[in-house]
Amino acid sequence: MRRPERLAEALKIEIAEVVGFEMDDPRLESVTVTDVEVSPDLRDAKVYVLIRGDDKEVKEALRSLRNAATFVRQQVAMNLDMRFAPHVHFVRDSAEENAARVGDILQDLSNRGEFSEKELEDRAE
Numbered sequence: 001m002r003r004p005e006r007l008a009e010a011l012k013i014e015i016a017e018v019v020g021f022e023m024d025d026p027r028l029e030s031v032t033v034t035d036v037e038v039s040p041d042l043r044d045a046k047v048y049v050l051i052r053g054d055d056k057e058v059k060e061a062l063r064s065l066r067n068a069a070t071f072v073r074q075q076v077a078m079n080l081d082m083r084f085a086p087h088v089h090f091v092r093d094s095a096e097e098n099a100a101r102v103g104d105i106l107q108d109l110s111n112r113g114e115f116s117e118k119e120l121e122d123r124a125e
Contacts, residue, residue: 004056007042008035008036010045010080011038011047011076015076015088016032017108018072019072020077025068027061028061030053031061031065032093033049034049035047035093042084044087045087045088045093047089047090049061049090060125069088094124
């Protein structure tokens with residue numbers, strides 16, 4: 001495993017700890033760190049977060065995370081004993097939301113009789 005991937009995995013675990021347990025912001029209770037991508041030069045880290053709630057709650061949580069990015073970076077550097085920690089950039093992860101939305105649409109179509117899993121299996125063959 002290359003160094004950026006190793007660092008990304010360590011950052012994911014550590015940032016999840018910092019956001020989940022060391023920050024006392026009620027807006028961050030519904031935040032889950034799903035993935036971290038580190039740039040090849042190790043200077044920047046894109047942190048993907050899943051935020052449950054309506055659009056207003058999501059925007060407030062993202063704003064809170066972005067305001068706390070320096071604190072998160074300092075905590076990560078201290079906890080991982082790093083001289084230089086990457087700059088942290090929080091990004092909303094919508095992959096799971098999109099998957100849930102597609103699942104809901106398929107379920108609705110199935111309930112109305114317009115779609116069945118058998119049809120999908122037949123088309124795949």
